[in-house]
Amino acid sequence: MKCLILAAGKGSRLRQRADSKPLLPLLGVALIERVIRTLQAAGIGEFIVVTGYRGERVRAFLATLAQRLDVVIETVENPDWEHTENGRSILAAEGLLTEPFLLTMADHLCDAGLVRDLLKAPLPDNGLALAVDHRLDNPLVDPDDVTRVHTHDGRIGAIGKGLQPFDGYDTGVFHCTPALFDALHEAGGQGDTSLSAAVALLAQRGRADAVDVSGRFWCDVDDEPALRRAEDALLTRLRGKTGDGPVSRWLNRPLSIRLSRHLVNTAITPNQISLSAFVLSVLAAGLFMLGGYPALVAGGLLAQLASVIDGCDGEVARLRFLGSDYGGWLDAVLDRYADALLLFGLTWHAWLESQDQVVLVIGFLAITGAFMLSYTADKYDGLMRERGGARFRMGRDVRVLLIAIGAIVHQPLAVLALIAILMNVETLRRMVVCRHA
């Protein structure tokens, strides 16, 4: 299936931020790239983009994007973009679309699930289906600017800005038959060149369905506040990452997200972030080994900082679509080394203080326990996923915070003993749980 994307408008309310609205970077990625990547994730591989304002820049960008994403992107010019409504942009692609197609706007973000929901719903003969959000209190919607719809039994009754009464919002994502072109010509003949006018005409004939996508993410990036809301929404979605332990969820993630918001606007790659966090952990371990309370505290703080930064690699990867299997694996491998180094540094520190050989045994057990927990995690987590049960999380986030607290309160040996017990007992427990499974 092909997707038509309207990218002709000027976006005056956001003009100071970018040459052209489709190219406006949102958390490091141009709006139109986000739209195309989302559609690609929903299974679309062919795009027709209608350009207008600063069309040559948009087309140049799309040419490289097509190569990067391995998709087909055709562009069509709408020379009339400045004096007509968006319906004219659709008509510019009339000759290229003879089968049902998707239609959306370069400034409408949504998630792939919304597109899939829309495509799963039936498409009326010679009509269209519009993804409609019935959550009237959706905080991402600007009530003054959104196009409202009034529906009845899954059909659109009326559509327009300022419509009263209404029961939903036009998300800007349509599944259309080519009959839309006829409706646009008809509405244009009546003096209204907007897409809404054509949809209203089809609605009058009972040929415009409303597909309920309430609960799915979508937003229309029209002005500064909307841009901010969209960024917040994308960042907030990072917090729901499954597999986060309690420390990650309540302490590290809120901090790392704030950091990632800025990191996405730099050229720093996720792997560089992983390496930086690792280097900080090495420095923290070095501080531990120096001996002396001030160095111990500094090392503890640095270790926790490294743990926070270590969350940014995955966040930046997700926000900028830079995620890779290798990146996740490298991060995990570096984390294992960092864990071992921090625990060894703490052991060394405790040893310098007490010169008691028991310290070495406890340190060894803590290091071994930390490794064993990571080593058994795949199998155990897989088993727990199968069962759908809640997982006891005693991961790296908890471990590093314990190390940091132990350093700050000057109890390196106590925290090593605690980690040694917790990690090895949990490993033993996993061996028993997996046996009975």
Next chain:
Amino acid sequence: MKCLILAAGKGSRLRQRADSKPLLPLLGVALIERVIRTLQAAGIGEFIVVTGYRGERVRAFLATLAQRLDVVIETVENPDWEHTENGRSILAAEGLLTEPFLLTMADHLCDAGLVRDLLKAPLPDNGLALAVDHRLDNPLVDPDDVTRVHTHDGRIGAIGKGLQPFDGYDTGVFHCTPALFDALHEAGGQGDTSLSAAVALLAQRGRADAVDVSGRFWCDVDDEPALRRAEDALLTRLRGKTGDGPVSRWLNRPLSIRLSRHLVNTAITPNQISLSAFVLSVLAAGLFMLGGYPALVAGGLLAQLASVIDGCDGEVARLRFLGSDYGGWLDAVLDRYADALLLFGLTWHAWLESQDQVVLVIGFLAITGAFMLSYTADKYDGLMRERGGARFRMGRDVRVLLIAIGAIVHQPLAVLALIAILMNVETLRRMVVCRHA
């Protein structure tokens, strides 16, 4: 598809070893169980077994086996087993088989690949196909006892013991149509109640195909030497286990196989073997920590013994069909603990001798390197498998032998340093290789 298994004969030449030949244990598993498990692995789920000599014992065994393996096993009695050839046993099941079926003997072992090859080959209308081994020097074959075949263009020309000339051996695995029953009646009418006589009749009519299975494992367990040969063959096949490192292949595996030959005849489970090997490693680490050269040597020898025994768990599991995902995982988890303990014990020993803090750093690096190598093994091995390339094996077998040698030649620190360097450099190399993949 159903499989008919002949298990009526007395097996006089092996009588002193078991009540009944089908129940004769071969490396801890009854012959008929091996046959049924092999066929199950080849996709067969329904069996008809013809019993005769000590039939009630065979039937009782099969009733519990059917439950254990979750297969259907029907039994038919051949009351005439003592005075007729094996063709009569086949006729005892005549009413139960109206579709093409597999036919084999309770004392013929083969691998599942042989059965699959036979089933893949075309089956002549109203005839049969026999799996034929053309490797005339097959060391598992007793040339005086085997049934010989002479083939021509994939057809059986003649069949019989002592046949001359001949170009292959009857493996005892047939793919039959019910026309075999008519041929058996006809041959019986001519005074010969053997299966070979019926096959010869079908062969005369061009209805008996020979399917080449040369190179596949099969053997006929008829007497003591054949039993011994079959055991040797099954044990030898364990040596080809992929993933074995050089020390495992050339030192540990030959020793552990000798041990496993005896262990399969006990009630000891693979997990108990894993645990025993682990306990020996703990004792070895304890000896290291005692200090003094004699304890160091004893620990080194014990560590290597534990490494050999650690090979038996998988061998016994394969020989006795006791393998499980959990067992393999438990073994790996215990190995990690054992590795860490041995290296820590060696570090402790070196530390007692020198009181030099550098020892602690080297010991830490060795322990961490060993863990990292295991941690990165899954990803790296998976990648190398995809590429089909040879893998550099620096696994546990090599590590433990290095530890043992280091202990015996009284160089604990040198061996720790060697392990620290080898393991961490190899981990680093894997990180680079995976990045470029």
